[in-house]
Amino acid sequence: MQTANLFIVLLVLSAVAYYMARGRSVALAQPLGGIRHLHSLPFFYGMRAAIWCALPSMALLAVWLLFHEHIISTLLLDGLPEAQKPTSAAEHNLLLNSIENIASGALSAETSAPHLVAAADVLKDLRGTARNLVTAVVLSLAVIGMGWGWVKVSPKLRARQQVERVFRGLLLACACVAIFTTVGILLSVLFESLRFFQAVPATEFLFGTEWSPQMAIRSDQVGSSGSFGAIPLFVGTLLISFIAMLVAVPVGLMSAVYLAEYASPRVRGLAKPALEVLAGIPTVVYGFFAALTVAPFLRKAGEGVGLEVSSESALAAGLVMGVMIIPFISSLADDVINAVPQSLRDGSLGLGATRSETIKKVIFPAALPGIVGGVLLAVSRAIGETMIVVMAAGLAAKLTANPLETVTTVTVQIVTLLVGDQEFDSPKTLAAFALGLMLFVVTLVLNFIALRVVKKYREQYD
Amino acid sequence: MTDLKNGSVKQANLNLSRTEIIERSLAKRYRAEKRFRCYGIMAIVFGLMCVALLFTDIISKGYKAFAQTYIQLEVTYDANILGITDLNDPQQVALGDFQGIVKQALKNRFEGVSGRKAKRELYGVISNGAGYRLRDRLVANHQLLNQSETLWLVADDDIDTYYKSMGSDAGPFVGRMSEQRQGWIEQLTEADEVELRFNRNFFVQGDSREPELAGIRGAAMGSLFTLIITILLSFPIGVAAAVYLEEFAPRNRWTDLIEVNINNLAAVPSIIFGLLGLAIFINFFHVPRSVPLVGGLVLTLMTLPTIIISSRAAIKAVPPSIREAAIGVGASPMQVVLHHVLPLAMPGMMTGAIIGMAQALGETAPLLMIGMVAFIVDVPGGFTDPSTVLPVQIFLWADSPERAFMEKTSAAIMVLLAFLIVMNTLAVILRKKMERRW
Numbered sequence: 001m002q003t004a005n006l007f008i009v010l011l012v013l014s015a016v017a018y019y020m021a022r023g024r025s026v027a028l029a030q031p032l033g034g035i036r037h038l039h040s041l042p043f044f045y046g047m048r049a050a051i052w053c054a055l056p057s058m059a060l061l062a063v064w065l066l067f068h069e070h071i072i073s074t075l076l077l078d079g080l081p082e083a084q085k086p087t088s089a090a091e092h093n094l095l096l097n098s099i100e101n102i103a104s105g106a107l108s109a110e111t112s113a114p115h116l117v118a119a120a121d122v123l124k125d126l127r128g129t130a131r132n133l134v135t136a137v138v139l140s141l142a143v144i145g146m147g148w149g150w151v152k153v154s155p156k157l158r159a160r161q162q163v164e165r166v167f168r169g170l171l172l173a174c175a176c177v178a179i180f181t182t183v184g185i186l187l188s189v190l191f192e193s194l195r196f197f198q199a200v201p202a203t204e205f206l207f208g209t210e211w212s213p214q215m216a217i218r219s220d221q222v223g224s225s226g227s228f229g230a231i232p233l234f235v236g237t238l239l240i241s242f243i244a245m246l247v248a249v250p251v252g253l254m255s256a257v258y259l260a261e262y263a264s265p266r267v268r269g270l271a272k273p274a275l276e277v278l279a280g281i282p283t284v285v286y287g288f289f290a291a292l293t294v295a296p297f298l299r300k301a302g303e304g305v306g307l308e309v310s311s312e313s314a315l316a317a318g319l320v321m322g323v324m325i326i327p328f329i330s331s332l333a334d335d336v337i338n339a340v341p342q343s344l345r346d347g348s349l350g351l352g353a354t355r356s357e358t359i360k361k362v363i364f365p366a367a368l369p370g371i372v373g374g375v376l377l378a379v380s381r382a383i384g385e386t387m388i389v390v391m392a393a394g395l396a397a398k399l400t401a402n403p404l405e406t407v408t409t410v411t412v413q414i415v416t417l418l419v420g421d422q423e424f425d426s427p428k429t430l431a432a433f434a435l436g437l438m439l440f441v442v443t444l445v446l447n448f449i450a451l452r453v454v455k456k457y458r459e460q461y462d
Numbered sequence: 463m464t465d466l467k468n469g470s471v472k473q474a475n476l477n478l479s480r481t482e483i484i485e486r487s488l489a490k491r492y493r494a495e496k497r498f499r500c501y502g503i504m505a506i507v508f509g510l511m512c513v514a515l516l517f518t519d520i521i522s523k524g525y526k527a528f529a530q531t532y533i534q535l536e537v538t539y540d541a542n543i544l545g546i547t548d549l550n551d552p553q554q555v556a557l558g559d560f561q562g563i564v565k566q567a568l569k570n571r572f573e574g575v576s577g578r579k580a581k582r583e584l585y586g587v588i589s590n591g592a593g594y595r596l597r598d599r600l601v602a603n604h605q606l607l608n609q610s611e612t613l614w615l616v617a618d619d620d621i622d623t624y625y626k627s628m629g630s631d632a633g634p635f636v637g638r639m640s641e642q643r644q645g646w647i648e649q650l651t652e653a654d655e656v657e658l659r660f661n662r663n664f665f666v667q668g669d670s671r672e673p674e675l676a677g678i679r680g681a682a683m684g685s686l687f688t689l690i691i692t693i694l695l696s697f698p699i700g701v702a703a704a705v706y707l708e709e710f711a712p713r714n715r716w717t718d719l720i721e722v723n724i725n726n727l728a729a730v731p732s733i734i735f736g737l738l739g740l741a742i743f744i745n746f747f748h749v750p751r752s753v754p755l756v757g758g759l760v761l762t763l764m765t766l767p768t769i770i771i772s773s774r775a776a777i778k779a780v781p782p783s784i785r786e787a788a789i790g791v792g793a794s795p796m797q798v799v800l801h802h803v804l805p806l807a808m809p810g811m812m813t814g815a816i817i818g819m820a821q822a823l824g825e826t827a828p829l830l831m832i833g834m835v836a837f838i839v840d841v842p843g844g845f846t847d848p849s850t851v852l853p854v855q856i857f858l859w860a861d862s863p864e865r866a867f868m869e870k871t872s873a874a875i876m877v878l879l880a881f882l883i884v885m886n887t888l889a890v891i892l893r894k895k896m897e898r899r900w
Contacts, residue, residue, distance in 0.1 A: 069748045164796040168710060174702035175711070178723040178770070181763045185734055188741030251505045258502025275509045280886055281516065282824025284853040285875050288860045292868065293519050323512045330509075352484070354491055356498035377729060384731020386827035387853075391860060411733055411827070418740065419830055436737045440730065447729040 003065065006135060010057055010142055017053040017146040022046030024153045032155060040160035048159045049149025051166050057142040064134050072126050079122055084115055099123055189440055192433030199427040200228045205434060207231065211397035211408075213417060213428045228431055230438070232397040236314065236407030240389060241382035243318025243403055244325055248382075249375060251322075252329030257359055259330070260337040272334075279327035287391030290320035295392055307404060312394035315403040321388050325378050332377065336370025336454075337363060373454035380446035384439060386411040410435050520879075524872025530661035530674060531622040532614040533588060533650060535567045537596060539606050549604045560593030560600075561585075564615070572646060583643055589616040591663075591675040614659065619673035619866035621647060625656060637865060664873065668841045669855065673866035676859070678874050680841045684754055684834070684849030685823060687842060691758020692765060692822050697815050699762070700769030701804075704811075707770075708777040709799050728767035735764045736831025744832060751833035752848040760828050765818040772814025776807040809896030816889040820882050826853040852878045 025045035029035045035042055073096055077085060086092040095116075101107040102120035112120075153159075197205070208229015255275060259268050295316035302309030309315070340363050348358040364371075394406035395416060417432035478486075541547065543566055544558040565585045569575065575584050592615045599613075600606050617625070620638055625647060627635040636644070650656040667677025703724075711717040739760035743749045749756045780803050788798040829835070834850050835858065842849035850858070852874065859871040 066747055160794060164794060167796055168706075171702045171706035171710060174699045175706040175720050177699055177703065177763075177766060178720055178727055181727055181738070181766070182723050184742050184763075185730070185738045188738050189734070192741060251508050254502050254505035255509055258499070258506055262499060262502055271506050271510065274513060275506070277513050278509065278516075280820065280824075280882055282826065282853050282878065282882070284824070284826045284856050284860075285516075285520070285879070288856065288871060288875060289516055289519060291860065292523075323509075326509050326512070354495040356495045357491070359498070380729060381731075384733065386731070386733045387857065390827075390830075391857065411731070414733060414737070415827070415830055418737075419835055433737060433741070436734060440734050443729065443731055443734075444726060447726050450729075451725055 003061070006061065006138060007058075009139070010054055010061075013139075013142045013146060014050040014054040017149055018046035018050040020146070021049030021149050021153050024150060025159075028153065028155060038155050039158055040163075044159040044163050045153050045157070047163045048157075049146060049153070051163065052145035052149040053142050054145075055166070056145055057138045060141060061134070061138050064138075068130065068134075072123070072130060075126055076119065076123055080119060081115070185440060189433050189437040192430050193437040196427055196430035196434045199430070204228060205230050205431075209399055211413075213413070213431055228427065228434075230410075230435065232399040233408060233410050233413055233435070234438075235399055235401070236393070236397070237383055237409040237411075239401060239403065239407055240314050240318045240321065240393065240409060241379060243315060244321035244382045245375070245379060247319055247322025248325035248329050248378060252326045252378075253333050253371070255326070256330040256333035256337060260334050261355060261359055261363075275330060276327050278323065279331075281324075283324065283385065283387040284391070286320050286324050287387040287389075290316050290388055290392035294320055302404065309404045310394070310406045312392065312406045313404050314393060314407045317389050317392040318403065320392065321382055321385055324385070324388065325382060328381060329374055329378050332374030333367070333371055336367040336374065339370065340366045369453050369456060373450040373452075376446050376450035376453070380443040380450070383446075384411065384443050386415060390415050410439050414439075520872050520875050524869055524874075524876050526626050527664060527869040527873035528661050529626075529658040530663065531617040531625045532657055532659050533617045533621075534612060534614050534655040534657075535564070535571060535588070536610055536612045537563055537567045537615075538610040539563060539596070539600055539608060540566065541608050546607070549600070549607060555597065555601060558597065558600075560596045561590070563596065564588050564592050572649075580642060583640055584646070586618050587621055587643065587646065589618050589674045590672055591670075592616060614657075616663070616674050617656070619864060622674055623866050623869075625651075626658070635865065664870070668839045669837060669850070669858070670839060671837075673862075673864050673870055676867070676870055678852065678855060678877060680838060681850050681852045681855035681874070682877075683842050684757075684838075685851040687754035687845050687849065688757040688761060688829075688851055689819055689823060691755060691845060692761040693815065693819055695758065695762040696765050696769055696818065697811075700766050700815070700818075701773050701811055703766075703770050704773030704777055705799055705804070708774050709795070709803065724767050724770055727763075728771065731827075732764055732825055733827040733831065735760050736828030738763065739828060739832045750846060750848075752836050752838075752850075753846045754842065754849055755845045756832050757829050757834050757851065758845075760832060761822040761825060764825065764828060765822050768818040768821060769811075769814050772817065773807070773811045776810025776814065777803060779810060780806045809892055813889045813893045816885055816892070820885040820889075823851075823885070824853055824878065824882060826857055829854055830857075852881075 022042045022045055025038055025042045026035060029038050029042075038045075076096075076099070077092075084095075086095050098107065098112070098116055099119045100123070102112050102116055103123045205228050208227060209231045210227040210229045211232050212227050255271075259272055263271065291312075295311055295313065298313060298316050299309045299311050344362050344366060345358055348362040349355070353361065389409045389412050393409060393412055395408055395412065396406050397408050397413075398405060400407060414432045414435050417428060417435075540563055543562045544560065546554050546558045548554060568584050568587060569581075572584060575581055595615070596613075621643070623637065624634050624639050624644070627633075628651075634644075647656065663675060664677045666679050667675060668680030670676040703720075707717065707720065711720075739756060743756050743759055744751055749759070784802050784806065785798050788802045789795075793801065829851060835854050836848060836850065837858070838848050838850055840847070856871055856874050856878065859867045859874065
C-alpha cells in the first residue's frame with residue numbers, strides 16, 4: 001500500500017478504536033449506575049485505545065520510512081554475486097544508481113548489462129515484498145493495539161493518567177526538536193568539515209590568503225590544486241558587515257532614540273510600523289535592489305568624481321545590507337531604551353539637564369549593555385546574510401580593504417560551491433561545509449555573548 | 463554676553479555666579495539639543511526614504527510587465543505548411559509546423575523581405591510560443607483548417623521592450639534591435655496592428671527561457687506546497703513545545719538546554735539550515751532534491767523558533783486566575799491546558815504563526831542549498847514534484863541577461879510583496895481583533 005494511503009487507514013483505524021473503546025466504557029458503566037462510576041471520563045478510554053492503535057504502528061512506519069532505502073540497498077548488494085560487488089564507495093553509488101535507473105525504466109533494459117537487469121528485477125521484487133510486509137506488519141500492529149485498548153477498558157483502569165502521560169511525552173518530544181536541530185546542524189557541518197580538513201590542513205584553511213576552490217578535472221591541468229585559504233573571505237565578510245554597521249548603527253540608534261524620547265504618540269504610531277516594513281522585505285528583494293539600482297548608481301557617481309568603482313563593489317552590498325538591518329537595531333534599541341526606568345529620566349530632567357543631555361549622559365549608559373547586545377546580534381545577522389551578497393557582491397576572492405573593489409564573502413562561497421552539480425568527495429564541495437562550520441561557530445559565539453549581555457542587563461532593573 | 467539681562471557687563475566678567483554660568487551656556491546647550499533632535503529626525507527620514515525608494519524603484523521597473531505587446535496578424539492554417547492531413551491524428555497535430563504558418567503570415571504581412579538574415583529577424587518578431595496557441599485553436603475548432611483568421615499574437619521580448627519604451631523621454635531602448643526591425647514596428651504602429659494587452663501569461667505559465675512566455679504560476683504553486691508542509695509541521699510542533707516549556711517543564715538543566723537552543727536557533731543564519739537540509743535530509747535520508755517536501759522540512763526547522771517564542775508569549779499572557787479556577791473545579795493539568803489556556807492563547811499563537819509563514823515565504827538562501835533553484839518549466843502538482851519558489855524565481859530571473867527579465871523580476875517581487883503585505887496585515891488585524899485585556 002502507498003505510504004499516504006497507509007497513513008490514512010491508520011487514522012481511520014484509530015478513530016474506530018476511539019469510538020469502540022469509548023462505547024465499551026459507557027456500556028460497562030451502565031449497570032454500575034452511570035459514568036460517574038468510571039475512574040476516567042469515557043473520552044480518556046477512547047483516547048487510550050486510539051493511542052495504542054496509532055502510536056506503535058506509526059512509529060514503526062516512521063522508522064521504516066527513514067531507513068528503507070538503506071535496508072533495501074544493503075539487501076540488494078548482499079544478493080549480488082561476489083564478482084560484481086562494488087569495492088569503493090564511488091562504485092557502490094554508481095552501481096546502485098544504474099540499477100535504480102533500470103528498475104524505474106529511465107535506462108532501457110535491452111541496452112544494459114544483463115547482471116544489472118537481473119539486479120533491477122531483484123530490486124523491484126524486494127521493494128514489492130518489503131512494501132507488502134510493512135503494510136501487513138503495521139496494520140496488524142494497529143489492530144492488535146486497538147484490540148488491547150478495547151479489552152483493557154474497565155471501570156478501575158486509570159485511563160486519564162495514562163493518556164496524559166503519553167501527551168506529556170509528545171510535548172516533550174516536540175520541545176526537543178530544537179535540540180535535535182542544533183545537533184543535526186553540528187553533525188552535518190562537523191562531519192563534512194572533518195573530511196575536508198583531512199584533505200586540506202586546517203592551518204592552511206584558517207590562515208591561507210589564497211582562495212581558488214576550482215579544482216581541475218585532471219591533475220595535469222592548470223590550477224589543478226585548488227587553494228583553500230579563507231582569509232580573503234573572512235576579510236570580505238567583515239568589510240561588508242562593517243559598512244552595513246556603519247549605516248545601520250547610527251540610523252537605527254538615532255531613530256530609536258527619537259521614537260522613544262521625542263516623537264509624539266501619533267508620529268510614533270506612524271513611523272515605527274513604516275520603518276518595520278524594512279524588516280519584512282525578503283532579502284532577495286534587497287539583493288535585486290543592490291545589484292540593479294544601487295551598484296550602477298554608485299558606479300556612475302564614482303565615474304562622476306573620477307573614482308573607479310567596481311560594478312560589484314562591497315560598498316553597494318554593504319549599504320543595502322545596512323538598510324536591511326536598520327529596523328533590527330532600532331526595535332532592539334527601542335526595547336532597551338523603554339526599559340530604562342522613568343525615574344532616571346525624571347531625575348535627570350529635574351536637575352535641569354536638557355533632553356539630549358539626559359539621553360546621552362543617563363539613558364545611554366543605562367541602556368548600553370542592551371544596545372551592545374543588539375548590535376552584536378545585528379553583526380551576526382550581517383555576517384550570515386546571504387542573498388544580498390550573492391546577488392550584489394562578487395565571486396573573486398580579493399584580499400582588500402577598499403570598499404570600492406569587489407570582495408567575496410563566506411556565504412557567497414557556500415552558495416557558489418553548493419549550487420549545481422556536486423560530488424561529495426571533492427574538497428571543493430566539502431569546503432562549503434567547513435565555511436558553514438566557521439559561520440555557525442562565529443554566529444553562535446556572537447549570539448551567545450549578546451544574549452548573555454542582554455539578559456544580565458535586564459536583571460538590573462526588574 | 464548679550465544674553466545677560468540684568469547687572470552690568472563688567473561685574474559679570476569679574477565675578478560669575480553659578481546661575482550666570484548656566485545661563486551663559488544655555489544657548490549652546492539648546493543648540494546641541496536642537497542638533498540632537500535633528501539627527502533623530504534625519505535618521506527617521508532616511509529610513510522612511512529607503513522604504514519609499516525601494517518601493518518606487520521596484521514598481522517603476524516592474525509595472526510594465528503586467529502588460530504585454532501583441533501583434534495583429536492574419537494567419538492561414540495552411541494544411542500543406544502544417545503537414546496535417548487528418549486532424550484526428552494526435553501525432554500529426556503534435557508534429558505540425560505551426561511556427562511555419564506564423565512565418566508565412568509574417569512573410570505575407572511584410573512583403574519583399576529577402577536574405578537569410580533579414581528573414582530570421584522577421585520570424586523572430588513573434589514569440590516562439592505563438593505556434594502552441596495556434597495549435598490549441600485548431601484542435602478546438604477543426605473547421606479552421608485551410609481557413610484564415612486575424613489574431614493578436616504575443617510579440618518577442620525584444621520587440622516588447624522596444625515598444626514599451628517608445629514613448630519614454632530617453633527614446634526607445636534599442637538593444638539588439640536592428641534598424642529593419644525598428645522599421646517594421648513603426649509600420650505596425652502606424653497601422654494600429656500592435657498594442658499592449660494585459661499579460662495573462664505571467665500569471666498562468668511556468669518558467670521559460672523566453673521572457674515573454676515566462677510566468678510565476680510554477681513558482682507560486684511551489685511556494686504554496688512548501689508553505690503547506692511548513693505550517694502543517696511547524697505550527698503543531700511549535701505550539702506543543704511552547705506548551706511544554708510554559709506549563710509542564712520542570713526547572714532543570716534539560717529545560718535550560720532546550721531554551722538556550724531555541725534562542726540560539728532563532729539567530730542562526732538561514733543558510734546554515736540549508737546545509738543541514740542538504741546533509742541530513744537529502745544525503746542521509748534520501749528525500750528527493752528540489753521538491754516542496756524537503757523545502758518545507760527545512761523551513762519548518764527555520765521557523766520553529768519564531769513560532770515557539772511567540773506561542774510562549776501568548777501562553778504567558780493568559781492570566782493564572784484562569785488556570786487556578788480550572789484546577790479548582792477539578793480539571794487535570796492537561797485539561798487546564800487543552801480546555802482553557804490553549805483556546806485563549808490561540809489568537810496570539812496564530813499571529814506568530816502567520817509572521818513565521820511570512821518569513822518562510824520570503825526565504826531564499828536555504829532553498830538554494832537543497833536544489834530548489836533548478837530551471838523548471840512545469841507547474842508542480844504535488845509535494846514531490848520538482849519545483850521552485852517565488853523568491854528563488856526572483857533570484858533566477860534577476861540573474862538572466864535579457865532586459866525583459868528585469869521587468870519580470872520586478873513584477874514577481876511586486877507579487878511576492880503583495881502576498882507578504884496581505885499576510886502581515888492579517889496578523890495585525892488578528893492581533894487587534896482578538897487581543898483581550900484581562
